[in-house]
Amino acid sequence: MADAPTVLPALPARLDVPEPVIEIVRTLEEAGHAAWCVGGALRDAVLRVPHADFDVATSAPPDQVRKLFRRTVPVGERFGTVGVLDRGGVLHEVTTFRHDVRTDGRHAEVEFGASLEEDLARRDFTINALAHHPLTHEWRDPFHGADDLARGIVRAVGEPADRIREDYLRLLRAIRFAARFDFAIDPSTWTAMRELAPGLGRLSAERVRDEWFKGLETARTLDLLVRLWHASGAAAVWLPELNPGPIPSSADTAPRDAVLLTAVLTNSPAAVLRRLKASNAEISRAEVLARVPAGPPPGDERAVRRWLSGAAAATDDALRAEQLRTGKPAGWLADVERIRERGDAVRRGDLAINGGDLLALGLTGPAVGRVLDRLLDRTLDDPALNRRDTLLALARELA
Ligand code: ATP
Ligand code: MG
Numbered sequence: 001m002a003d004a005p006t007v008l009p010a011l012p013a014r015l016d017v018p019e020p021v022i023e024i025v026r027t028l029e030e031a032g033h034a035a036w037c038v039g040g041a042l043r044d045a046v047l048r049v050p051h052a053d054f055d056v057a058t059s060a061p062p063d064q065v066r067k068l069f070r071r072t073v074p075v076g077e078r079f080g081t082v083g084v085l086d087r088g089g090v091l092h093e094v095t096t097f098r099h100d101v102r103t104d105g106r107h108a109e110v111e112f113g114a115s116l117e118e119d120l121a122r123r124d125f126t127i128n129a130l131a132h133h134p135l136t137h138e139w140r141d142p143f144h145g146a147d148d149l150a151r152g153i154v155r156a157v158g159e160p161a162d163r164i165r166e167d168y169l170r171l172l173r174a175i176r177f178a179a180r181f182d183f184a185i186d187p188s189t190w191t192a193m194r195e196l197a198p199g200l201g202r203l204s205a206e207r208v209r210d211e212w213f214k215g216l217e218t219a220r221t222l223d224l225l226v227r228l229w230h231a232s233g234a235a236a237v238w239l240p241e242l243n244p245g246p247i248p249s250s251a252d253t254a255p256r257d258a259v260l261l262t263a264v265l266t267n268s269p270a271a272v273l274r275r276l277k278a279s280n281a282e283i284s285r286a287e288v289l290a291r292v293p294a295g296p297p298p299g300d301e302r303a304v305r306r307w308l309s310g311a312a313a314a315t316d317d318a319l320r321a322e323q324l325r326t327g328k329p330a331g332w333l334a335d336v337e338r339i340r341e342r343g344d345a346v347r348r349g350d351l352a353i354n355g356g357d358l359l360a361l362g363l364t365g366p367a368v369g370r371v372l373d374r375l376l377d378r379t380l381d382d383p384a385l386n387r388r389d390t391l392l393a394l395a396r397e398l399a
Contacts, residue, residue, distance in 0.1 A: 020086035197233030248327030
């Protein structure tokens with residue numbers, strides 16, 4: 001859901017770090033290694049936004065981390081991340097201090113043996129480059145992330161253009177964080193983003209999709225998210241079908257469903273989802289939704305039953321899409337509710353007779369389907385027909 005930073009605090013003297021994370025830091029330190037809390041949890045704690053996972057960064061190389069804890073799982077060993085399971089079976093990520101030695105805009109080759117300062121320097125934004133020590137309560141903030149959190153600014157660590165060229169995903173991450181917290185993007189970071197956006201094509205579709213979906217799920221204002229995708233030039237590369245907006249602010253408070261939002265905010269959603277390598281289920285959900293007939297006139301129950309019949313499994317998606325588009329409930333929602341409450345037949349399966357009954361009447365093969373469709377058609381106009389004896393009599397006429 002959208003997060004709402006309202007206070008602009010300095011770094012708090014105390015931080016509520018979960019006990020298992022403190023334990024992990026203690027274990028590493030007692031073995032002679034440095035260990036700090038890092039990453040998004042600190043940013044969110046300063047903004048007083050709940051955040052589940054506190055990442056730990058340590059000078060201990062991955063094999064040492066594995067030896068020090070009873071239960072570990074490989075998470076991203078190539079990048080120096082070991083998952084440590086606490087007593088409750090909860091996984092905590094412990095990552096060795098590292099710096100990037102080579103980058104190609106998509107991946108980084110990392111080298112261990114870095115200092116905390118070097119590790120913070122390879123992070124993307126100043127607001128994500130804080131470190132906190134849960135035993136001494138010290139902070140490290142070499143890039144003044146606290147000031148940017150207080151002012152509400154997304155600013156690259158170091159030279160913005162260099163940092164984006166190392167990993168173009170950072171451009172999309174800047175948009176996501178700005179929309180999530182309603183932050184401004186620092187002008188020189190923004191200039192680099194606009195200049196480099198045409199290079200976004202080198203990212204994999206999967207990483208772009210994850211960013212786009214996360215953005216839709218977490219943006220405080222969807223309108224800002226969409227405006228930043230357009231204004232940066234990111235939409236031109238990956239989402240040319242993205243509508244310009246504006247997006248009604250009521251969409252911000254509706255439950256966030258990335259696939260439905262993609263369907264509402266873009267032309268030809270299925271093409272967009274296919275490009276982003278969404279799952280087949282997600283793509284077909286968008287396709288089915290696109291085939292839903294236009295909304296019926298409110299108050300015309302016959303028309304609404306026909307609409308329900310056509311919308312079928314996409315009915316609820318279609319109603320929610322209408323609300324997202326217009327900012328108010330579908331005009332025919334009350335009709336839908338009444339029809340559903342009464343249990344009027346809107347599809348073949350709702351009819352009081354089935355194919356077996358028609359076969360028993362002596363109908364064969366394709367005639368069964370044809371007659372059922374005719375019966376449904378009549379029943380959509382007049383729900384009172386949906387009785388076994390009435391339908392059987394009608395079927396005999398139609399056969
Ligand atoms: P959230 O999980 O809420 O989206 P986060 O800040 O925790 O936000 P993660 O993707 O979990 O983001 O990454 C954890 C940390 O790793 C970030 O805070 C940042 O310091 C660093 N990081 C992540 N991705 C990148 C990247 N592409 N380039 C540089 N640093 C990164
Ligand atoms: Mg995270």
